[in-house]
Amino acid sequence: MVSSQPKYDLIREVGRGSYGVVYEALVRRTCARVAVKKIRCHAPENVELALREFWALSSIKSQHPNVIHLEECILQKDGMVQKMAHGSGSSLYLQLVETSLKGEIAFDPRSAYYLWFVMDFCDGGDMNEYLLSRKPSRRTNTSFMLQLSSALAFLHRNQIIHRDLKPDNILISRGRAGGGEAEPTLKVADFGLSKVCSASGQNPEEPVSVNKCFLSTACGSDFYMAPEVWEGHYTAKADIFALGIIIWAMLERITFIDSETKKELLGSYVRQGTAIVPVGEALLENPKMELLIPVKKKSMNGRMKQLIKEMLAANPQDRPDAFELELRLVNIAFRDSSWDT
Structure with a gap:
């Protein structure tokens, strides 16, 4: 260079x-x-x-x-x-x-x-820029969910906990098919906070499960952090929580204004009076809190609603792992034949 x-x-x-x-x-x-x-x-x-x-x-x-x-x-x-x-x-x-x-x-x-x-090189900006500059599309939502769950299952299979999943860190490569535009390809990026879980000392040949690899450094971005991350004792299930926040926000186009950059960002949250509070922080204070999903007055596929609730469970053991999540999203996508925008 x-x-x-x-x-x-x-x-x-x-x-x-x-x-x-x-x-x-x-x-x-x-x-x-x-x-x-x-x-x-x-x-x-x-x-x-x-x-x-x-x-x-x-x-x-x-x-x-x-x-x-x-x-x-x-x-x-x-x-x-x-x-x-x-x-x-x-x-x-x-x-x-x-x-x-x-x-x-x-x-x-x-x-x-x-x-x-x-x-x-990704030519389409990040997930925030791409989605917030376009009308909501069921086809795009489905495509993005499948791509993200596949990426997360791949990372967890490779013993990598991302720890900073958010739309800012998901890049877009725009696809082109024939005369029209295909659904873009997402790329999970920015691994500066990631953790590679090494093999256990008892059997170094056996790969460690990321769901049994406990971390103690609280890191990430507030609105996407799981309740256990705020406490400083968590596993890869924190990535599942972050992805749940992203998917919920994408489906309902829930956004907030970042206090530092003043940019509009995709991210779901809980309202407490006039304040908006990160879901993880709110669940840490009140683990039995019932999340209002969907939060806006429109219908949501019942299976999708249940899956998001499980991804955002206060207890990480109640969340699906990345492999179950990928399978369930594939099943939801193929059972829901309405791909129209």
Whole structure:
């Protein structure tokens, strides 16, 4: 990227956050479009987020159409560039790992360290932008639910808990079929808070179940966080809760205004007087609270209503796991033959 013969040409900036900058880029040899995320490793928090994303995406040995694919990761120190590999003995890589583990910079702070992630390019923005700029469509809703449940089952099968599922982190690749436009492809992205559950010490050959892998760091975005995440003792069932919030909000077009960005975002919530409260927080205070689904005055498929209620159960043990969820959504989709918009 900064060598004498760069592999990629950066075309334009398409996104920016506190964590990094994302560019649309071209592969020089093939002219294929890719997304390149540039992360400055100037603070331990940035390094930890970057390494979490790298570890999660590089741990996946196969590709899934609805999960962002990491083509490669490049580590840059000043003018020196090297491809980064998981478990590498490279001194530069080990300095980043040490920084993440200790929570303090373990390399010369005068040097400029960057990580460059080369990933799928998604040309349709995120799920918020796509859905809120279009009229509600039953066909799109069904397609999105099936794609998201398939992606989550794939991640959990690969021992990855996402921990920050929200429409902002679900990207869109617009599809085109014949003369018209096909349903777009969703890509679950942004794995900076993800956790790869390692094998148990008793039998390292046996993969650990993500539903038995307990985590204690409360992280994510308030409106999508399960009640047990607020308490700091949770498993992959927290991802099921977040997806339940997303699906409920998508079906009813429930939105709120983000207090920081002032953007309209898809997300369901509970009203308490004039305030809106995240569902997880409300259930933490009152686990027996009955959620009003649907919240708007319109009908909802009875099986869909029951499934959302189970996904948002206060007790994580009452929620379906990702594999049951995928199967039930497929059954609902095929029993509901009305695909009209």
